[in-house]
Amino acid sequence: MSAAPASIRTTCAYCGVGCGIAATVTGERSVTIKGDSSHPANFGKLCSKGTHLGETVALEGRLLHPMIGIERAGWSEALDLVAGKMRDCIETHGPDSVAFYVSGQLLTEDYYVANKLLKGFVGTSNIDTNSRLCMASAVAAHNRAFGEDVVPCTYDDLDEADLILLVGSNTAWCHPVIWQRIEAARRNRGTKIVVIDPRRTETAEQADLHVAVAPDGDVALFNALLCEMRTWGLVKSAPAPEGFWDSIACEHGIDPGTFAKLLDLVMTHDRMVTVFSMGANQSASGTDKGNAIANLHIATGRINLPGAGPFSMTGQPNAMGGREVGGLANMLACHLGFSVAERADVAEFWRTDRLSAGPGLKAVDLFRAVHDGRIKFLWVMATNPAVSMPDAGFVREALARCETLVVSEVIADTDTARFAHVRLPALGWGEKDGTVTNSERRISRQRALFAAPGEARADWAIIADVATRMGYDAAFAWKSVADVFREYAAMTALAVKHGKVLDLTALARIS
CATH class of the missing domain: 3.40.228.10 (Dimethylsulfoxide Reductase, domain 2)
Incomplete structure (x- = not known):
C-alpha cells in the first residue's frame, strides 16, 4: 500500500490576505488545494478563488520558450540581446531612457533584484509597479x-x-x-x-x-x-x-x-x-x-x-513586499529615500558608484515618457499594462512606439506581449519559490509544487543573468532565492539606522 502524497505548505496567489494553502500534488500538472489550518492569516479558510487555485496550473497558453519577435530563441541569445539593448540605450541616451514596469504578482526576491539592478547599477529610478494604481x-x-x-x-x-x-x-x-x-x-x-x-x-x-x-x-x-x-x-x-x-x-x-x-x-x-x-x-x-x-x-x-x-488592505498578493524592498519610483530601497546619508549607505551596501540620485517616473508618467520617446527601453514583468493602465489606448500606442520592449510573462499571448520585441518565459504559481508579504506585513513562503515547464525561469534569476551580461556579475551572483532574501533582510539594517521600523535583520541568516 503506497503512502498518501505529502502536502506542501504554500501561499495563495490571488489577493493581499495571504492565505496559507496545503497543496497536494496528485499528478503531472494536478494538485488538490486545502486551506492551511496552521497559517495565522486564514486558519484553514479559503475563498472560492483560493479553493480553485489548482485550475491555474495547466500549461495551455503558456509561454515556455524565449521568443525574439515571432521566432523561438535560446536563453543565451535572448539574454544577450536584452543586455545589449539596455547597455546601448544607456550609453547613447543615458540611464533615464531605461525603465522597468513590475507587478504585485512578483515575489519579494524578484522585486529586490529588479530594484537593485535599475537603481543601483543602471542609475535610474524609473521602476514602478501596477501596485501604484491601487x-x-x-x-x-x-x-x-x-x-x-x-x-x-x-x-x-x-x-x-x-x-x-x-x-x-x-x-x-x-x-x-x-x-x-x-x-x-x-x-x-x-x-x-x-x-x-x-x-x-x-x-x-x-x-x-x-x-x-x-x-x-x-x-x-x-x-x-x-x-x-x-x-x-x-x-x-x-x-x-x-x-x-x-x-x-x-x-x-x-x-x-x-x-x-x-x-x-x-x-x-x-x-x-x-x-x-x-x-x-x-x-x-x-x-x-x-x-x-x-x-x-x-x-x-x-x-x-x-x-x-x-x-x-492590499489587493495583490505581494504589493506589500514590493513596497518594502523599494519597488516604487519615489523611494530608494527598504523604506529609505534619496537623502545624501541614505544614498551613501545604500551605495556602500550594494557596492556601487552608479546609484540613482533621485525619484523616477511613476506609472502614468512612465508610459507618457515611453509614448514621447524619452524612455526607449522598457521591461514589463508579470503585468499587462495594455489592459490594466488608465487610458489603455494611449498605453498601447506607447508600447507600439517603444524602441525595445521586453516582456517577462507566463502567458504567451497577452495584449502587452503582442508589442514585445523579446518575450521571456517566467514561472507561475506552483513553480515559483520565494516569499510574499500580506496586508498585515506577514511574510509567507510560496513554494514550488512542480518543476519549471519548458524553459521557464524565475524572474529574479532572469534579471540577475542580464545584470551579469552587463558586467555587474559580482553584485548579482546569488546561488539561490534564499541568498537573495538574506541579502534583502540584511539590508533592512539600514532602515533601522535611519529610524525606520522595517527590520528583518533577525532573518538575515535564515536557512
Whole structure:
C-alpha cells in the first residue's frame, strides 16, 4: 500500500490576505488545494478563488520558450540581446531612457533584484509597479501620518475590535476570508460593523450601519468626526466651528441622522479598526482619505492598542513586499529615500558608484515618457499594462512606439506581449519559490509544487543573468532565492539606522 502524497505548505496567489494553502500534488500538472489550518492569516479558510487555485496550473497558453519577435530563441541569445539593448540605450541616451514596469504578482526576491539592478547599477529610478494604481495613495498617507509606510494593525486586531469601519471596501466580495473573520468577531463579541461607501454593496447589506457618503466625501466625513469629537472633549483641541457639520452634510450627501449614529458608535468604542481599500485609494484624493482616517485614530488614541488602528488592505498578493524592498519610483530601497546619508549607505551596501540620485517616473508618467520617446527601453514583468493602465489606448500606442520592449510573462499571448520585441518565459504559481508579504506585513513562503515547464525561469534569476551580461556579475551572483532574501533582510539594517521600523535583520541568516 503506497503512502498518501505529502502536502506542501504554500501561499495563495490571488489577493493581499495571504492565505496559507496545503497543496497536494496528485499528478503531472494536478494538485488538490486545502486551506492551511496552521497559517495565522486564514486558519484553514479559503475563498472560492483560493479553493480553485489548482485550475491555474495547466500549461495551455503558456509561454515556455524565449521568443525574439515571432521566432523561438535560446536563453543565451535572448539574454544577450536584452543586455545589449539596455547597455546601448544607456550609453547613447543615458540611464533615464531605461525603465522597468513590475507587478504585485512578483515575489519579494524578484522585486529586490529588479530594484537593485535599475537603481543601483543602471542609475535610474524609473521602476514602478501596477501596485501604484491601487496602493500608492495608502503609502503616501502612511508616510504623511507616521513618517514611514507602516501598517499599524494585524488581523488579530479585527478579532479584538468592538467597532470596525469599512471604507471603500466591499470586503465580503474582495477579501472574503477577512470578511469571515469580521463576521466571527460580530458573533463572538458583538462587534459593530459600519460600511462607508457610496454604493450599496453586499458588505453594506450585511453591515449594522451603511453611511452612503457621496463620492470623494470621505475626507470631509472623517474630518467631521474628528471635529465633533473635539467638541465633546475627546480630542485636546479647539471645538468644531459653528455650523461645520451642517455644511459637510449638505455638500457630501450624508444624512444627519446617519452621521449621528456613526458619531455615537465611534465615540463609544475605543477599540475601533478602520479598514480601507481600493474604493478609498483609487481616487485623486486617495492620500488625503488615508490621512484623514489615520488622523482620526491618532488624535483620539484609537491606535497602538489591541483592536484599534487604521488598516489598509492590499489587493495583490505581494504589493506589500514590493513596497518594502523599494519597488516604487519615489523611494530608494527598504523604506529609505534619496537623502545624501541614505544614498551613501545604500551605495556602500550594494557596492556601487552608479546609484540613482533621485525619484523616477511613476506609472502614468512612465508610459507618457515611453509614448514621447524619452524612455526607449522598457521591461514589463508579470503585468499587462495594455489592459490594466488608465487610458489603455494611449498605453498601447506607447508600447507600439517603444524602441525595445521586453516582456517577462507566463502567458504567451497577452495584449502587452503582442508589442514585445523579446518575450521571456517566467514561472507561475506552483513553480515559483520565494516569499510574499500580506496586508498585515506577514511574510509567507510560496513554494514550488512542480518543476519549471519548458524553459521557464524565475524572474529574479532572469534579471540577475542580464545584470551579469552587463558586467555587474559580482553584485548579482546569488546561488539561490534564499541568498537573495538574506541579502534583502540584511539590508533592512539600514532602515533601522535611519529610524525606520522595517527590520528583518533577525532573518538575515535564515536557512
